[in-house]
Structure formats: structure tokens, C-alpha cells
Amino acid sequence: MYRTTSGEEIFIIDGHVHFWDASPANQRNIHGKQFIDCFFAYHNALSPKEQHWPKAKFEKYDAATMVRDLFIDGPVDVAIIQPTYLKDFYTNGFNTTGQNAVIAKQHPERFILNGAFDPRDGELALDYIHYLKETFNIQGVKLYTAEWKGASKGWKLNDADAYRCFELCDKLGIRNIHIHKGPTITPLNKDAFDVSDVDYAATDFQNLNFIVEHVGLPRLDDFCWIAVQESNVYGGLAVAMPFIHARPRYFAEVLGELLFWLGPDKLLFASDYAIWTPRWLVEKFLAFELPDDIKKERGVELTLETKKKILGLNAAKLYGLNIEAKKKALAKAPLKAAAD
Amino acid sequence: MSDRSPHRQEARRAEVYARLATVTDPELDEPLTELGFVEDVTLGSDRTVAIGFRLPTYWCAANFAFLMADDMRRAVSTLPWVKSVRPELRDHMYADEVNRGVTQGLDFGAAFGDLASDEPLDALRAKFWRKSFERRQEVVLAALLAQSIEPARIVTLTIGGLESMQLSSPDWARAKARYVARRHELSDGGAYQAAAFVDADGRPLATNELAARMTALRGVRLNMEFNSALCRGLLAARYQEGPPAGEPTLADFMPGGALAPR
Structure with missing residues (x-):
């Protein structure tokens, strides 16, 4: 919970966090090392200096650190924990649903645990979705369409196999489909940022919500165009958020476009923890104002009401979270400052 | 002056840098030399030029890396005294494929085979x-x-x-x-x-x-x-550096300049 200087309470949902293990002991090969090195460079490149972590901590942090950064020192009330398997790079995976479940189970009121699947697994993907629902009662998934697998050079949300998975998600009540549209490793020269497949899937699965992570950057215009057409397409602000510090004018321009095209009800705050920590992002965002020229040109405002929607109310709606009930539940399960 | 005289060598290195300054990163639209991508230029005894370069991450798109390496090769090859150019990408997942492909004059598809998809x-x-x-x-x-x-x-x-x-x-x-x-x-x-x-x-x-x-x-x-x-x-x-301070300019290679042999 964040309290403004005037005493107003702002409920915060962090839409994208990870509990990863990229320690040298878990690195399967050079790619595992280089992958976390790249994340570490993102962390250093866009965080304020005083927020920089030592490398060893960044490679592997414990549950107590994460709980403190999000909920004790940080203002987050509830965090959506997203998996990234990467079993080719890490012996036990980078952060699988099973790994994430360890911390989520310790703090069931605090975490929403999401799963993942690959439609190219065919029947096995359907089995796995059943398993995730039965074991973890997931309400959402995080998908990577650009990943290579054997002879396949990625997949599309409107592939027949993917549609079978979405039909099952719909049936089981897994309504929130987060899609990573952003930098990828392989394929080497495919346009992995292409967001056009979202258009088909969103039209055909009106019961599902499609949250495009990184708001489609660097395909912001394509993403905005699709999100305007489809009422069930949302933008996740992971990776866009830290620009608020490193490049505030750029952040303002992007936010101006998003507010102009999508409006205030379709955007979700996210830190992408542990690449960035939520406290400074939330503080800077609440203090942030759009420059006059952008407000005037785009006819948009970044009011406190809009900020509250982006910081929590929009995600609460997608995940069916009753904020008043959640506040009471959280009050009954206080976190110890020294969780370790 | 002979080919191997220090002044001739430095003048030629300056010519190479001047040519490299015309090559831009496709995504950033800035000269590779200003971005700090070019690490070093080595002149071989047989009028060959090796260009060591690096990119922001190990994962930077291989086709962009290939494009830059090929653009560097083309740009430096226009110098009349240059016999061959060998771009040398470092610290990259596909460094070997890029270096071999560009040096042998292969196109991207041939250099990467099944790893590449269809955009030429x-x-x-x-x-x-x-x-x-x-x-x-x-x-x-x-x-x-x-x-x-x-x-x-x-x-x-x-x-x-x-x-x-x-x-x-x-x-x-x-x-x-x-x-x-x-x-x-x-x-x-x-x-x-x-x-x-x-x-x-x-x-x-x-x-x-x-x-x-x-x-x-x-x-x-x-x-x-x-x-x-x-x-x-x-x-x-x-690479734990501040913003690149800029590559040597022509003046640095002039006799008496900062980089002139002592």
C-alpha cells in the first residue's frame, strides 16, 4: 500500500515479477551466463545508481529479499509472478511455475501465480494446462511466441494448436494471457516483435484478456492500432517503466501515445522484478507529470485517478480481485520486517 | 615512404577509421565508431585490415551484426590500398558464423543455413x-x-x-x-x-x-x-564504461598528434 502525502491509500499490483535462479551452479552453459549478464546490463543501464545490485545478488536472491523489496520496503500489495522456463540454459530452469510456487505458497495472499505452455507440444500442452490448473489453480499464463523449438521457428497465437490451448484456457477459467513481444534470442532474423497475431486471437477469444508485455515496444504504433480495435487487449508496462528515470521525456511520449490510443483503463504497471525494484518506479510514477506540450497535442491527462488505475485497479479487474476484501486479508497476514 | 613506415601505417589507420565512420548501426542510425562498437583496427603486412568490434549484448540480432560487419567490409574495401578486410565480431553468440560468413563473402542465408529465416x-x-x-x-x-x-x-x-x-x-x-x-x-x-x-x-x-x-x-x-x-x-x-568518449579523429593520427608514434 502506498500512502500519498495527503494520506490517500493507493493499492498497488505489480503485474510482472520473477523469482529466478541464474546462479553459476544452475547455469547449464555459456548461454545461461550470458542471459543473466544481459538482464544485469538492463538493470544497470536503466536503474538509478543507488539502486544497483551486486552481481551475485542479482544472479540469485532469496525469498526474504524478494518479499522485502516488493511488500515491506516496496509498496506492492499483490504481485503477479510470471514464469520463464529456459531449461536449455539452466539446469533447474530460470524461473519455472514450480520454482515460483515455492515463494507464492509462503505468501498466498501476496502472489498471483501464473503458468506457461507451448502449443507446439500438442496433446502434452493440453495435459500441462490441466496440470497447472489442478496443481496451482492458475488464472493466467505467460507465453513466448518467438521461441524456437526443433524445426519450428516460433509460433503464432492464431495457429490451430494455440487455439486448442486457448479453448481449454477459456473452459478452465484461465483468462489472462500475457504475451512477451520483445527482444528474443532465436530466431536470428525473424521479426519477433510482430504483434499482428494478437488481433486474430483477441477477436476469436472474447472471454480471454491478452496483455501484451512491453506494450509492443518497439512496435508501439502497431500495438496501439490493435489495442484500439480489440476491447480485450491490454498493455503491460514492464521495461517501459524504468525509462521514467533514464529517459523521462521519452517515457512521457510513450505514455502520451498509450493514453491517447488505449485510454487509462487498459494499462498495467509492472516492475519486471528483479530487473528493477518497484519502490522507486512507483514513487517516480506518482510524482510524474506529462509535459504540457504532450498533454496539449494528444489531449490526454495523467491524473491521480489514471495513475491508480494503472498501478492496480486495472489488474485487479482482470484477475477478479476485490480490493476491499484483499485489504482486510492482508491486514490479517502481516509480513514480518525480518522475514528471514 | 615504405608501406611499413610508422607514418604510413598511422595514415592508413586513419583512413580506415574515416571509412568506418560512414557505417551506421541499422537500428540506432549512428556511426559505429561513435557508438563505441569498433574496438581496434589492425593492419596486416599483406595490406589486409582486421576490424575488431563488439555489440551491446551477446544476443544482439545476428542479422544486424552480419549487416554491420558486411557494411564495414564494403566501406573499407573501397580504399585503393586494401586487399582484404576481416571484420572480427567478439563476445557474441554467433561471432564465428558472422566472421566466417562475411570474410568469405557469403550471404546471410548461406552463412546461417537453417538458423536463418527468409528475409534477405x-x-x-x-x-x-x-x-x-x-x-x-x-x-x-x-x-x-x-x-x-x-x-x-x-x-x-x-x-x-x-x-x-x-x-x-x-x-x-x-x-x-x-x-x-x-x-x-x-x-x-x-x-x-x-x-x-x-x-x-x-x-x-x-x-x-x-x-x-x-x-x-x-x-x-x-x-x-x-x-x-x-x-x-x-x-x-x-563494458562498464561511461558513454564512449569518441574514437580517434583524423587529427590524432597526424604527425605530432596524440596517437602519433613517439
Whole structure:
């Protein structure tokens, strides 16, 4: 919970966090090392200096650190924990649903645990979705369409196999489909940022919500165009958020476009923890104002009401979270400052 | 002076750097030398040139890396004394494939086989040329509008007219020179009487299209800047340096300059 200087309470949902293990002991090969090195460079490149972590901590942090950064020192009330398997790079995976479940189970009121699947697994993907629902009662998934697998050079949300998975998600009540549209490793020269497949899937699965992570950057215009057409397409602000510090004018321009095209009800705050920590992002965002020229040109405002929607109310709606009930539940399960 | 005399060597290294300064990163549209991508240039005894370069991450798109390596090879090969050029990408997942492919003059598909999908390198090159043209145009249009120049006058400016125009800040002047360079490429040079502001297919803009054009160009820039800001930050973080201090300039290679042999 964040309290403004005037005493107003702002409920915060962090839409994208990870509990990863990229320690040298878990690195399967050079790619595992280089992958976390790249994340570490993102962390250093866009965080304020005083927020920089030592490398060893960044490679592997414990549950107590994460709980403190999000909920004790940080203002987050509830965090959506997203998996990234990467079993080719890490012996036990980078952060699988099973790994994430360890911390989520310790703090069931605090975490929403999401799963993942690959439609190219065919029947096995359907089995796995059943398993995730039965074991973890997931309400959402995080998908990577650009990943290579054997002879396949990625997949599309409107592939027949993917549609079978979405039909099952719909049936089981897994309504929130987060899609990573952003930098990828392989394929080497495919346009992995292409967001056009979202258009088909969103039209055909009106019961599902499609949250495009990184708001489609660097395909912001394509993403905005699709999100305007489809009422069930949302933008996740992971990776866009830290620009608020490193490049505030750029952040303002992007936010101006998003507010102009999508409006205030379709955007979700996210830190992408542990690449960035939520406290400074939330503080800077609440203090942030759009420059006059952008407000005037785009006819948009970044009011406190809009900020509250982006910081929590929009995600609460997608995940069916009753904020008043959640506040009471959280009050009954206080976190110890020294969780370790 | 013999080929191996120190002064000759340094003069040639300067020529190589000058050629490399004409090669831009496709996504960032900045010279590789200014981005700090070029680490070193080594002249071989047999008039070969090796260019060591690095990128912001181990994962940077292999086709972009290949494109840059190939552009460097082409640019340096135009020097009359150069027999062969060997770009040497370092610390990259596909360094071996890129280095071998470019040195052997393979095209991207042949160098990568099954790892590559179907977009030919020339199509990619054309796509990035267009983005660069549009991004540079937006900066100049914005500068002219900020100087309160009327849209009706902007659309009637010729290339020559734009070139002789005084802009009030050095940044704008640099942006103008960068745009004009691209504009000349579009008309194969020489056409000073042609309209300064055209779309990437060469069609002149009308007064009433200017506002919509600016909106479209802003979209191009916002996308490119996302990559640009990330890449610069990643490079600095990876190699723990501040922003690149700039590569040696010609003056550094002149006898008595900072880098001249002692």
C-alpha cells in the first residue's frame, strides 16, 4: 500500500515479477551466463545508481529479499509472478511455475501465480494446462511466441494448436494471457516483435484478456492500432517503466501515445522484478507529470485517478480481485520486517 | 615512404577509421565508431585490415551484426590500398558464423543455413534505410516548425534551399546535415532543385499532409529510440564504461598528434 502525502491509500499490483535462479551452479552453459549478464546490463543501464545490485545478488536472491523489496520496503500489495522456463540454459530452469510456487505458497495472499505452455507440444500442452490448473489453480499464463523449438521457428497465437490451448484456457477459467513481444534470442532474423497475431486471437477469444508485455515496444504504433480495435487487449508496462528515470521525456511520449490510443483503463504497471525494484518506479510514477506540450497535442491527462488505475485497479479487474476484501486479508497476514 | 613506415601505417589507420565512420548501426542510425562498437583496427603486412568490434549484448540480432560487419567490409574495401578486410565480431553468440560468413563473402542465408529465416539481407538493409530517412526527417521538420517556419514554405523548400538555411542550434544543424545526406541518397545526388521533403518513395509532401506526416514519423522515432536507449545503456553496462568518449579523429593520427608514434 502506498500512502500519498495527503494520506490517500493507493493499492498497488505489480503485474510482472520473477523469482529466478541464474546462479553459476544452475547455469547449464555459456548461454545461461550470458542471459543473466544481459538482464544485469538492463538493470544497470536503466536503474538509478543507488539502486544497483551486486552481481551475485542479482544472479540469485532469496525469498526474504524478494518479499522485502516488493511488500515491506516496496509498496506492492499483490504481485503477479510470471514464469520463464529456459531449461536449455539452466539446469533447474530460470524461473519455472514450480520454482515460483515455492515463494507464492509462503505468501498466498501476496502472489498471483501464473503458468506457461507451448502449443507446439500438442496433446502434452493440453495435459500441462490441466496440470497447472489442478496443481496451482492458475488464472493466467505467460507465453513466448518467438521461441524456437526443433524445426519450428516460433509460433503464432492464431495457429490451430494455440487455439486448442486457448479453448481449454477459456473452459478452465484461465483468462489472462500475457504475451512477451520483445527482444528474443532465436530466431536470428525473424521479426519477433510482430504483434499482428494478437488481433486474430483477441477477436476469436472474447472471454480471454491478452496483455501484451512491453506494450509492443518497439512496435508501439502497431500495438496501439490493435489495442484500439480489440476491447480485450491490454498493455503491460514492464521495461517501459524504468525509462521514467533514464529517459523521462521519452517515457512521457510513450505514455502520451498509450493514453491517447488505449485510454487509462487498459494499462498495467509492472516492475519486471528483479530487473528493477518497484519502490522507486512507483514513487517516480506518482510524482510524474506529462509535459504540457504532450498533454496539449494528444489531449490526454495523467491524473491521480489514471495513475491508480494503472498501478492496480486495472489488474485487479482482470484477475477478479476485490480490493476491499484483499485489504482486510492482508491486514490479517502481516509480513514480518525480518522475514528471514 | 615504405608501406611499413610508422607514418604510413598511422595514415592508413586513419583512413580506415574515416571509412568506418560512414557505417551506421541499422537500428540506432549512428556511426559505429561513435557508438563505441569498433574496438581496434589492425593492419596486416599483406595490406589486409582486421576490424575488431563488439555489440551491446551477446544476443544482439545476428542479422544486424552480419549487416554491420558486411557494411564495414564494403566501406573499407573501397580504399585503393586494401586487399582484404576481416571484420572480427567478439563476445557474441554467433561471432564465428558472422566472421566466417562475411570474410568469405557469403550471404546471410548461406552463412546461417537453417538458423536463418527468409528475409534477405538487402530487404533488411532497405527497411533500415527507410527508417533512418524518416527519423532524420522528423528531427528537421520539428526544428523548422519550432523556428516558426510556415508549413506552406516548408513543403516548397528545395534541397539546396534547405542546405543553405541557418538553424539556431548546433544540434539542429547536425540533424539537418544528416537528413540532407539521406535525401541526396534518395535522388542519387545532384538534384539540388528537388523538393527537400518527400516521403521515402520520393513523393513530395503537401502542406495539408504535414501534420499527419509528423504523427507518423513520431511513431517511427518512438520505436527506434526504445532500441537506441536500451542498446547504448547495455553497451555501457556490459563494458562498464561511461558513454564512449569518441574514437580517434583524423587529427590524432597526424604527425605530432596524440596517437602519433613517439
